Amino acid sequence: MSIENKTIEKPLSFGLSKIASWQLDFDNSNVELPALQRSFVWKVNQVESLWDSILRGFPIGSLLLSKSEDEKYFLLDGQQRATSITFGFYDPWNIDESEKGKFWSLKNVPTIWIDIAPKEKTATQKFVFRVVTQSHPWGYQRINHNSILSVADRRNALNIFRENPENKKGGYIQISPLNTFPYDADLPIPFSFLVKSILDNDKSWKANLVAMCKEKLPTEYIKTKHNHFNEKSYLDQLQEVIDSADFLNNIFCAVKNLVQVEIPTIVVKKEILKAEDEQTGEDPTLFVRLNSSGTRIAGEELIYSIYKASFPEAKQLVENIGASFIAPSQVISLVSRLALSEINEGSYPYPLSVNDFRKRIQDDKFKSKLHELIGGNAKDIFSKAFNLLVSENEFEIPIVLVKTLVKGSPELFLMLLQWIKQNTKEITADEKRKVLATITALSWFGRDNTKYVREVWNSISKNNFWSKEVLSIPYLNKKDFIMYPMIKPSSLRSYLLQSVVTENVHWDNLYPSANSEIVKIYNSILSNEIEQETEIANSTKGIWDNFINKLFWCKPLVLFAQRKYINDSFGDFNQMENLEDTNTPWDWDHIYPASWVYAKWYINPNTKHWTNAIGNFRALSLEENRSENNSLSPKDRLVNVKEQSFIKENDWEFWSRISGRINEGENEMIKNHLSAIVNRLCNIYEEWYSTLNVGELFSYEKQNS
Known part of the structure; x- marks a missing residue:
């Protein structure tokens, strides 16, 4: 038998x-x-x-x-x-x-x-x-x-x-x-x-x-x-x-x-796939189990797979919603949370795990709302969000930078989608600027954006949502200070030039004194929450460390400063290709060559450290990047591409004086190097801060000083 x-x-x-x-x-x-x-x-x-x-x-x-x-x-x-x-x-x-x-x-x-x-x-x-x-x-x-x-x-x-x-x-x-x-x-x-x-x-x-x-x-x-x-x-x-x-x-x-090569192929009957609902555990599909030894599938991808299995006819709709800005898997993740918030009377929608989504998709109310959004106004909501972030003919944010914001800060993008979904009025130019200031400030300097969005979620429907009054709630009323005031560029420049250039303070000791303007600003959000002096000192140090470290390495700020060059030179670049490729069509070029400090003796610690700051980086096309010739001085590198490289007179003054590698003891050249990089870092920061009027939303300093 x-x-x-x-x-x-x-x-x-x-x-x-x-x-x-x-x-x-x-x-x-x-x-x-x-x-x-x-x-x-x-x-x-x-x-x-x-x-x-x-x-x-x-x-x-x-x-x-x-x-x-x-x-x-x-x-x-x-x-x-x-x-x-x-x-x-x-x-x-x-x-x-x-x-x-x-x-x-x-x-x-x-x-x-x-x-x-x-x-x-x-x-x-x-x-x-x-x-x-x-x-x-x-x-x-x-x-x-x-x-x-x-x-x-x-x-x-x-x-x-x-x-x-x-x-x-x-x-x-x-x-x-x-x-x-x-x-x-x-x-x-x-x-x-x-x-x-x-x-x-x-x-x-x-x-x-x-x-x-x-x-x-x-x-x-x-x-x-x-x-x-x-x-x-x-x-x-x-x-x-x-x-x-x-x-x-x-x-x-x-x-x-x-x-003669034949690839053996196992064929399973279609009945085996119908047993999917009986599966439990972390990887609830046959496909994931089969691929456990390969390149592992991410949670969002699996959620999208489950969605496509439930609504196969909606696959094209989902892909159209994201266009080339955002992966379809992330579209489903975001729209699912919008649907979840709507059926729960507007409450904050926590991120969905794979098993959460599998359970939710069995619920008729959630399933219906999700399908309604996908087939209805989700495309319009996403389109408005993308167009707002790009701000064509206004702020001209490079598409690659928008994609980085969306992919790297999905929680902030969810907040924007929810606001657009609830806001039926025409979005004003002033609101666009405030949205960009908020999204970029939180994306580049925030300490915990998931917690931040959770704190302000119930205020999204307010008419004054994009205001200091609302956006400062997470750091005025909470002791964990998940966001903090953005320092005015002139205050930052004054402090860094004095401490780094004049006094040559090393990075590990770079902390504003208690009577500095920067610490006074931080204290303004701490004094009502913290009574102990030591707690205040620790909190201000934590805020400063977070800010200066994120600023030091923040290459997206460089792209913002160089946005005209990026748009003119790489406007057609689409970074959504699926074949894993390694980098963008531009090079991240050190103005002061990295090879002049790496593995070299007798280099001042600040020269070595600040060579890695964004003030020393520029995005540059292959046609213009001459970095293979490390004998070229910063002056020779920049002389014909100052505008493209976002070089201003106050940093060019010092770049133009650097003729070669700088050794320990060459104090005047060390100052030129630090002056050039610090000034350009502050110029980059100021370009963003001033263009979007960040201080209106994220500063407690007087803006006319």
Whole structure:
């Protein structure tokens, strides 16, 4: 008597090209992602390593599918591998423009190249794959392939790209992937060309490969870090390598064998997914349990997955709400809390855990309100919030900075959404300024924004919500001082110039005296709450430490100060791409070179420490960043880019005097260095403070002094 297996179907296996077709031939595919899948999260080096494993014949694990209601398949486990496999077959030179956006969870698809004549490789690689992405069109380092290229290498690569007339215009992230190539390589070719030539053209594969490269690639402009193709052209070297016995015995055979590679696939019956409600514990889905050894899924992502499973038809609505500003998973998290507040008579909605959400989604009242918001005015609420934060034609906040605020301070964004939801009047220019002042001040200087929002939540409906009277509630009436007055720029500058520049007070001892203006301001919010003198001293020190440490490292303030430059140079940059990429299209450049203080003897402690302050940082494009030449003085670095670098006369006066590395004992030069950095730090702070009139909401000083 046989026992029927009610959960597992007969195992299947799929070839690599078939797996690639699930996304490359999206409209005809019978495999799709279920609602409870997540985004593509692998790093570039993981993609390169996977393909090295495949060519070497290493097993890469099995996939897991389930039958769907319409007899198609859902991919439950293996999306990262399946998508990485697809990259190897993806040929952007031969794909219709309308097909480019049909990958499961990527808008900007990377291109895989292979170096067919590498003189160096990592200790673990046999085949040197090179992945190029939108923000790294030159690829990554070859030996340390999880590291980005140096500034010098990136600039050299960009200069080579610019030699191609088609790459002359716009920032480098606008350069077409058809005109880029990996820089840290010897003889790179698109891997899809190699696969297509060898697998589709038995005897004429060499001629076909050379013809494809000649027709599709900008071969006359290809130069790499290790090969400028001066003695022999790119095509001549390509022909020479593919004619060699070494190539035939290694790369050719490995690619030829790809047709024999089958990925084993387990298929579970659809009934197993219907048992989801019976699951309990921290990870309440089959998908999460399967991926527990992989890149772990976050709570918000899982909540979004559960939502999509409950309302599959609303997936597009959610993605439209967030646009490119915010991940769909965060949209659901925020809208869920708005719904929760509404059904609980406007009370503060605590963050929902995965299990909380699973329970709530079973409640008809919550489920109905959530669905109503998603299908109704949530899109308008989010759109108003985004537009307010960007403040186009007014404060012109860079989109990348808005995204950072939303992603890094979701509690503050929730507060803004609730205010917009309740406020039916036209938002005035003055209210916009106050909103920006509040959100940025709390995001950059707040001590506990979750607690802060909880304290003011019930006041959101007040007409004077964006006022000092309301916004100061958390630090006037509570002893934990989760927010505090923002020091007036002139008071800050006066104190830092005296203490740091004149007296050379070291960072660890940098604390205003009891009779200073700064401490007097802090005392004004403490005296009514704390009676003991020692308590007051400890509290003022805690407030100052929090403020000065956050200011010292606050790079978003630099972006605010340089916002015109960021908008003009990088207006098209979208940081919502799902393929994990490492950084922005600008470099964070030290004006006084970091290499002049790191691991160096006889350096004044303040010179070393203040070199890391935001006063010494600027955002700068590759075209303008000359930091690879550390012999350049700050004067030479800044002389032609003062406006872009947010350099004012009161700091330029001192930058222009610095001609080289400053050693201990060079007291006048030490003062020039500290004066330049302290003044620029205060200028950056003042630009934000004055532009948004922060003092109106977060200062107890007289603003006309």
